[in-house]
Structure formats: C-alpha cells, structure tokens
Amino acid sequence: MSTIASTAEPRQHLLEDWLDSGSAAADRSITPWMDEERQSALEKVRRLGIPSTKQEAWRYSSLKPLTEQRFSPYPAEETSLTRGDLDALVIPGMDAHRAVLVNGRLVPHLSDLQDLPPGARVMSLRAMLEQEPDAVSGHLNKLAGRGDQVFTALNTAGLEDGLLVSVDPGLAVERPVEILHLSVGADVPRVAQPRHLLVLGEGARATVIERYLSLGEPLYCTNSVLELILEPGAGLDHHRIQTESPNAFHLTGLYLSQARGSRYRGLNLGLGAAWSRTDLVVRFSGPEADCELAGLYLAGDRQLVDYHLDVEHGVPHCTSRERFKGILYGRGRAVFDGRIHVARGAHKTDAHLSNKNLLLSRSAEVDTKPQLEIFADDVKCSHGTTVGQIDPDVLFYLRSRGISELAARRMLCLGFAGEIIDDLAPEPLRDYVATQVGSRLEKTTQE
C-alpha cells in the first residue's frame, strides 16, 4: 500500500502543477460554454490520471522522465525579445505570413500577419472566443474532446489561448502561414499549452508551417493541441518541424477532421527534444477525402521520440497514406504506433502504412507497431515496417570511390531521409530541413 502511495503521489503533482494557473484561469471566465468545456476536461484529467506503461498507448514510452520534473505554467509577462532576435531563427528565403508565439503566447509585435488576404484570419483564439464564440464553438474541442488522451484533456482544462486560423470558402491563401513556437528559458521549468484551431472553409486551400524551437537549451515542456477542420473540398499542406531544446519535453495532440473530397498532406519532422510524443488522430466525415501523413524522426543519446497515429476510416471511398521513417543512433529510442481502423461499411477504403527505421548503433532501439483493423469488404489496405542497418556492401561502394566512412554513412542516412524531405515545399523549407537533418547526422555518425 505504502509503495503505491509513494509512487502515485509525485505523479499527481503533474496534474496539479500544470493546472495551477489553469484553475486560476478557470476563475477568469472566457465564455460560459468554454468554461464548461474546461471544467469537464478537468474532471476527465482527474478521472484518467497519469497513464502508466501498463496502458497500451503508453507501453513503450514511460512518462517517468516527465513526471520526475515539476513544471508550472509561464507567468503572464511581456517578452523582451525583439525582431532582431528572430532573424537567426527564421528560415532563410522563406516568405510567409508569420505568427510568433513565445512561451505559448502570441506576440503581435513579432508577428507578420498584416498581409493576409481578406477572408483569411490568423488571430488569438481567446479573442475570438470572447468576441464571436459561436464562430468557433461548432468546432473547438469537438474532436479533441472525444478521446481519452489525458494530455489533450490537460490542454483543454488549462486552455487560455492559442491561435485561430480560418480561411473562408473558396479562398486559396498562396503564401504559407508559419506558426513559430519559440521557447525561451525561465527561472524554473515551465509548461506551455498552446491550443490552435484551424478551419478551412469549403474549397479553401492553405499551406501551414508549424515550428517548435527554443533559444539555447532550456528545460521546459510544450503540450500543444491542434484541431484541424477541413470542410468539403478543402486542401491543406501542413509541415510540422519540431527542433526543440535537447532538454525539452514535447507533446502534441493533432486532431484532423476531413469532410467530403478534402485533401490533407501532413509532414512531421521530429528532430529535437529529449522526450517527445505526438498523437495524430484522423477522422473522415465524408467520402472521397484523401489524407497523407508522412514523417521523419531522429533520436540519439537519451532521446525518446514517439509517434502514435490513429486513422479511422468511418465512411467509404477515402484514401490514407502513412509513411514514416526514423534514424536512431547512440542510445536513441523511437516508438511508432500506426493504427488504421476501417469501420463496417467503409468500403472502397484505400489505406497504406509504412514505417522504416535505420539503426546506426547497437544500443539504439525502436518499437514499431502497425495495426490494421478492417471490418469492411472491398478495401485496399496494407502495412509494412522495417528495421535495418546500413548495408556494408553499400558502404564499401561509396568508400571505394574515395568517400570517407563518416561521409558515406552521412550520405546514406540523408538518402534514407531524402524520400521524406524531398516532399517538402516550398524550396527554402526543404533546404532548411535538409540542413537541420544534415547537422544532426554529423553527430549521429560520430560514434
């Protein structure tokens, strides 16, 4: 009994700590409807508690490193950062509408949103909730509120602000919208829980680049939740680049709802953070929708990277492609869980999942688990996972051409990653990511 009490106690700290100002925020009412959502999320958090590795969804990713830390929300204070500080962080040559969040809060004077075309909005979610709650209540927390992911519930319970991105029906926003999450060090470990809602109206199109990065190597936690709503025929290109501090913890819950004929292309790059977990949840509400989820992750010493995909084909005639690759080195660990569920009646579903991993050291590890659950007839579904090493014959071929072993290994890793990176557009983004991956691989191949 006493053992249970002593292990359970520090775990509960996490909930209390994170919600400390969350409950304070609950006192600061947003709207009655939102306040209720937060209250019920809080109850859910208390009911669920912190998951243990006995639960399937957390079996390979122990939360111990996270629960050993005490995080508290960032105090509300103005950032002293200037535009000059951002220069080194923006992607060279990348022309974008930019929303900059520092420690989870939108900072208007660092953002560039004045050139958005009429009909496109990138603004504070809280402001929208206060001004026109009806415009978002139909979507906010609809999909994310359904599941039992405790960190998503924590995000909702502590919801203070984030972004609303919306594009009116028929409008194509040509320049990408970049959402830059910047974390700067604080006196004590802090947690930010940004909450974003993105709604693309019927036939609307947009490209969103979502980045997570930090100044220096602070210890902090990001727990972000995104809800993406694609109305009929809408199209979204979504590039997610996580290069957080090597001491950071990163959690993302992404909830995507796709209506008839909509198209989503998401590319996830997990390069940073000491410990990261990303849940990608996809639901189709109409036929002929198409979803592509791709990803590349790198994990080295003491790093853990975890991707959980949950794609549910609940309606017929939809396609989904899940393509993830990982490079593990040193004592890096990765977890990949790809679930595709094809419900009864979802005929003509076309779903394929692949996960390929390259292990560069003996102590690197990956747990990969594809799950295809098919309850419909007349579907095309497949999955494949591989875990391999660098082929010595291939290495010899490169070396026989005068290329050093180190350079050869790097070249092969980049080649392996290239299949994912090459899909990145626009070009400055692709170059930036290739450079990021390349510099990470410098360390990777130094063993």
Added chain:
Amino acid sequence: MLSVKGLKASVEGREILRGLDLEVGAGEVHAIMGPNGSGKSTLAHVLAGREGYEVTGGRILLEGEDLLDPAPEERARKGLFLAFQYPVELPGVNNTYFLKAALNAVRKARGEPEIDAVSFLRLMREKLKVLHLDDSLLKRAVNVGFSGGEKKRNEIFQMALLEPKLAVLDETDSGLDIDALRLVADGVNALRSPDRSVVLVTHYQRLLDYIEPDRVHVLVHGRILRSGGKELALELEEKGYGWIEADQEGEAA
C-alpha cells in the same frame, strides 16, 4: 605501377588466392582470365580493400607504396579504381551529389582545389557523351532503376571522372550486349594513357576484341599459371581453360 607478390587471401577460412604474382607497368592494359572460382573477383576485391577478405601473405604495391594497409577510401585517393561486377544501388543518394563528393575527395588527396559547380557540370557532360549516357542520369539516385548495361556504363563514367592511375574492371563485360560492350570499351580506350594502367578481369575473350591488352594472364586455383600476349586469349577461347590446367598437371608430373 602495380606490383603483386606472393599474394595469399582467404574468405571465411578458405584460401582463394595462393601466392599470386602480377606486375603491371605504367600505361599497360592487362587481362586476367580464368575459369569460375579461380579467384579473379577475389583479386579485384582484395585490391580495393573490401572487408571479409583476409590477406594471409604477400604484398601489393601501387607505385612502390603499400596498398594493403590503407582503408578503401585511402586506396581510391591514391589512384585505385574498381569497376564493380555488381554495382550497388544507392536509394535517395543523388548521382551528381555522389560524384562531386567522390571527385572532391580524390582531388583533395591529389592536392587540387575543390571543383567549382560550372566546371564540374561541364566535365560530367563531356564524360557522359563518351559513354552515350543521358544527362538525366545526373538527377537520378545512384544506380537506382538503371538497367544492367546502364549500371556498367555508369561505372566506367565514374572511372572517367575520377581519372585513376590504376583501374580494375571486375567482369565489366558480363551481361552486356554488343552495343553496350562497345561503349564500355570506348570509355576504357579513351582513358588509356602512358601513366594509367588497367586490369581487366574477365571470363570471356570477347571484351579483348575491343580493348586490346598488352598482357594476358590465366588465373587458376588462386595462382597465375600462364602469361602471354593477346594471342593467349584467342588460344583460350579455342581450347578452353582445361587445357592450361592439364598442361600444368603435366608439368608438375
């Protein structure tokens, strides 16, 4: 140029080369012929430094310098080039990127500066033309989706670009149709010069119709049993390898 003395090498404890001697002068083309399993490819791989081959005796010198100790990439930088019998595919590795890295590594070792983008492109175009290879090859991943003939021509193309002192062609003729064979031969002949030597490892005499060798050696059971001029190749074509083996046994008896 190349001096091999008493070379012995084993694979997984099985002795393949049993005291091989070979002297190749500067500017010369030598053909190594022999039946299957005689050790031809082993010789090529030992020269290039492939792992899995244990050298148990003898020495190899390239221009008087030891070639056995250096790593494969060091050998390449000293001027050795191996054209693979089975070129490997490098998915995701762009040909231009790969070739530039290889050329710059070799140039650096020769004390030359890195090549600039414009000169590099010009050089590649020029060499591609010799081998009748399409420009589009440069944008593709190395050897991925190449036909057998394209892979072999790509090997010779790489050789032309790297300008080695000693080129070892490991059964480059195998699996080539007559047109591809001619192109490969043109590529090799274009590279012949007084300060460059070539070792052709081949099973058939056919290649030697297009690349005329200075010397022909017959490798049997890990040793060179007979050497001669190009007419030896014709004799082999006519009589087969059994003749030399029988001859050898006769001499031994």
